[in-house]
Amino acid sequence: MGALLEFSSGALFRLAIVVAVLGVGAQFIQNALVIARSSGTWKAGAGSSLKAIGAWLNPVARARTRGVVGEILTVIVLAGVIVVPLFYLGHARLWGRTLFLDWPAVPAEISDLLTKVTIAALAALLVWRLADRNYRLAMLRFDWLPILLALSAFVSGYLVAHPGHSPLSPDNTALIHFMSADALLLTVPFTRLARCVLLPSAIAGAIQHRKEVAA
Amino acid sequence: MKMKRLKTVKSILWALVGAAFAIAVFRFWRGLGPTTALTDLTPWGFWIGFDVMGGVALAAGGFIIAATVYIFHLERYRPILRPAVLTAFLGYSAVVVGLMFDLGLPWDIWHMIVFWNPHSPLFEVGWCVMLYLTVLLLEFLPVILEMSKHPVLAAVYHVLHKFTVPLVILGIMLSSLHQSSLGSLFLIMPHRLDPLWYTPILPILFFVSAVALGLMMVTTESLFSAWLYEEEYELDLLQGLGRVAAGVLWFYLALRLGDLAARGVLPHVLDGGFGPNLFLVEILWSVLIPATLLTIPATRKRMKTLAIAAGMTVSGMVFYRIDVGGLAMIESTGTRYVPSWTELTVSFGIVAGAALVFFWIAEHFHLMHGGPMIKGRERLPDVTNFRPRLIRGAVMFVSGAALATALLPNAAIDGWPVVAQTVHRPGYGDVMILDGNRNDKGVRFDHKMHADIVEGDDKCAYCHHMVKPGARATGCSECHKDEHLPTSIFDHRLHQELLAQGPGCLTCHEDTSKPKDLEHSKPCLDCHSSMIPAGAAFKPRESPNIGLAPGYMDAMHGLCLRCHTEQDGNSSTDAPTLARCSTCHSGVVKPFDPLHPDQRLAAPKKDDAPKGDDPKAE
Known part of the structure; x- marks a missing residue:
């Protein structure tokens, strides 16, 4: 397990985290520059990008256009995807030890509860999107990957924390958890998730485009 | 394909810049040691x-x-x-x-x-x-x-x-x-x-x-x-x-x-x-x-x-x-x-960054002004495919940064761990002789007394901090700075407390219309008549307002060295006489002015000496 723990914060994890963080940053800068170039001013570029992200972050506005159920599920998933990995006690200890930082953590009971809620929300979101014809049309095959990877990472993560429930050995469960989490991070800048955050009009445009193609 | 070379070279340069950027983060975060x-x-x-x-x-x-x-x-x-x-x-x-x-x-x-x-x-x-x-x-x-x-x-x-x-x-x-x-x-x-x-x-x-x-x-x-x-x-x-x-x-x-x-x-x-x-x-x-x-x-x-x-x-x-x-x-x-490869990557990354700036300026300004290449150079910048260029640069930058971060040694990511130091008691008991400057003249250092005075769990680190390269212990002067500074020998708070029951401030500051400073206060000798011993060689003509005394170093080293240096070869004063306080404190030099404590350090001029006060005349 010691070697696996070392692997968890090793080269692959570092590669994935840098790709995720810098990739999203590069997407933002790129979109801001493209908008600036088309609108003629740098101020307009950064302003439009930030405004669009602000609008995307507003769940009320999104609920109006996409439906309340879907929006609630999305908010739960996003909250879980951010809070659980960052503030889970085990992660906090691992990163805190590596980075010599007092990494904050939520109590184990809360992170367990959040994990279960996130898994349920992810599964519901997957079913809901599969059931929605518009989404099915709008999403490319690659776009299903983050949801599946997130499900895999959360389920395996829960089993790593509760090895008694796992049908696999602790090492195998941990390996699946690390690999799916790293893969999730690697996909972040290339998926619709990043484009939604950075260029909110992209998803609406994609849905419209797919509808037209299907028609 | 047109500009294929340019695209390839720029892609490589962006990757190098990205890699150098990632290494730079850890170099400035973890320091030179683990990253080079x-x-x-x-x-x-x-x-x-x-x-x-x-x-x-x-x-x-x-x-x-x-x-x-x-x-x-x-x-x-x-x-x-x-x-x-x-x-x-x-x-x-x-x-x-x-x-x-x-x-x-x-x-x-x-x-x-x-x-x-x-x-x-x-x-x-x-x-x-x-x-x-x-x-x-x-x-x-x-x-x-x-x-x-x-x-x-x-x-x-x-x-x-x-x-x-x-x-x-x-x-x-x-x-x-x-x-x-x-x-x-x-x-x-x-x-x-x-x-x-x-x-x-x-x-x-x-x-x-x-x-x-x-x-x-x-x-x-x-x-x-x-x-x-x-x-x-x-x-x-x-x-x-x-x-x-x-x-x-x-x-x-x-x-x-x-x-x-x-x-x-x-x-x-x-x-x-x-x-x-x-x-x-x-x-x-x-x-x-x-x-x-x-x-x-x-x-x-x-x-x-x-x-x-x-x-x-x-x-x-x-x-x-x-x-x-x-x-x-x-x-x-x-x-x-x-x-190390990190040093090489940073160096080439810096050059790559400079080259990218050069290309950007070459493509956006008249770099070849007035020359035969201006026509071709002006035509060359192709900005119509802006987005693909941007994506290519960003992808290469992120790839370079991610690859460099992944390849970094663990020491560069984690930093060098803090190594625990074994602490020994002083080898010669609680008191030792320190010879800091290795001149065979030591001073008595009471280690136990210092350890008792300083409080807290990390009191040893107060002196034995080792934050400086090669440092084993803090020098005495790091704490005992006051020996080098002019020191106030008048304790105003003490006088306040002692005189609170009597006339209070008016004891010294008699004229309330005047500023409450040294110049307008009652001289010390008015109350402290026994301040100067009866047999003292130096008897000031006026009662002094003693405020600041020169620091130990100035009083001892500065005084001796200055006068010895400046009076060297003067037949009227020789070294042994200078070593005695009364040589200077006999009216030849100006009386001590607390507002200008260093004034006496200047060499006394013969012309300044008041007549009748010349020791030789006596």
Whole structure:
């Protein structure tokens, strides 16, 4: 397990985290520059990008256009995807030890509860999107990957924390958890998730485009 | 495919910049130790040898071409003036960035502006870099400003345009100073640097080699740009530079070999071993082969051979500087320094960043102003496919950064762990004799008393903190600073408390209309009549207002040394007499003024002595 723990914060994890963080940053800068170039001013570029992200972050506005159920599920998933990995006690200890930082953590009971809620929300979101014809049309095959990877990472993560429930050995469960989490991070800048955050009009445009193609 | 070369080269450059960026984060976060191969024995490595030494030399083309055009009026070289000045500016900027990586405390770089040390060659290097970088910026700024329609920027452009020639002269002067002072840096290392490289004429060698290197750097840059942008090569122009460079290279060779012969070191060239072989390779690579190629007109006029000669001169002269900066010290220091891949990546990343800025300026401004390439160069920038270019650059940058982060050793990510130190009790009990400056005169140090006085769990670290390199314990003066400072011997708070029951403040500050300061307060002797012992040799004519006493060091060392030095040889006072308090405290000098406690330190002048108070007269 010691070697696996070392692997968890090793080269692959570092590669994935840098790709995720810098990739999203590069997407933002790129979109801001493209908008600036088309609108003629740098101020307009950064302003439009930030405004669009602000609008995307507003769940009320999104609920109006996409439906309340879907929006609630999305908010739960996003909250879980951010809070659980960052503030889970085990992660906090691992990163805190590596980075010599007092990494904050939520109590184990809360992170367990959040994990279960996130898994349920992810599964519901997957079913809901599969059931929605518009989404099915709008999403490319690659776009299903983050949801599946997130499900895999959360389920395996829960089993790593509760090895008694796992049908696999602790090492195998941990390996699946690390690999799916790293893969999730690697996909972040290339998926619709990043484009939604950075260029909110992209998803609406994609849905419209797919509808037209299907028609 | 059009511009395929440019795309490929830019992609590689973006990846290098990304990798350097990722390493930079950990270098500044975790420090030099875990992220480089540098040690206390080899504190100057590839960054100094390549980025600083090489970078400055690569930038020499700026002042040489500026002198050629503005001073010698060889107008046909004007088309390569702007790229040469830009290369110099970017080269010096890269030097500064590289230096930031190498400095232990880069945030203290401003110290050299405030805390002057004119005896240090590094001080001169620092100032020259700073000033020359400013001059290069001002020299190049018109290229950027000439396209601006803003009235203020247009006015700045006209002012700068007017001052071009003075700026060029200033640039030539500073650059000449700087190129040679880089060599001066190594004059303090006669026992460290191999004799084949150490010479008193190092500054001259650095300057002459910079001239050849500068000419060939301009040639390399011009040939590379033309190849990259698929333009015609300016062979007529460049072969002229090659002819001059050949002469400079032969002169440089004569200087080096002549110097070795004059110092009697020349036979060692053929001794074999690391040093002599390194020397032979360097001379062959940097001077002999390129100088031969450049001397023969047929090879000088062919693009390929000219490119080979220019490339060899540039890399060879950078090699020379790397040798002086480190490789030629390996045998004397016994170290085996091999730059880590992180150091190499950062260096190449900085150069890659400078190259990307060069391409950007070349594509957006009239860099080849007035020259035959202007037509082609203006047509070249293709900005219609902006987004794909942006994506390509971003993907390469992120890939480079991610790959570098993944490959970084664990020590660079985690930093060096804090090593627990074993603490021993003092070897000679609670009291020991300390001889801090090793002059066989120790002082009694009560370790137990100090340990008892200081409180807290980390009290040992109060003195034994070891935050400074090589520090074992805090010096006494770190805490006992008051011995060096004037000390107040009047305790105002104590007087307040004692006199609170009586007349209070009015005891001393009798006239309430006057300021409550030393001058307007009751003299101490009015109350403390027994303050001066009856038999004291020094009896002030007036009751003193004693406020500040000079610090221990001033009172003891300053007083004795000053008077002994200044009165030395004066028959009226000799050393033994000066050692007695009454020699000075007898009215010859001014009475002690608490507001000017150092006044008495000045030597007493005979003319100042009041008549009748002269001890000799008594």
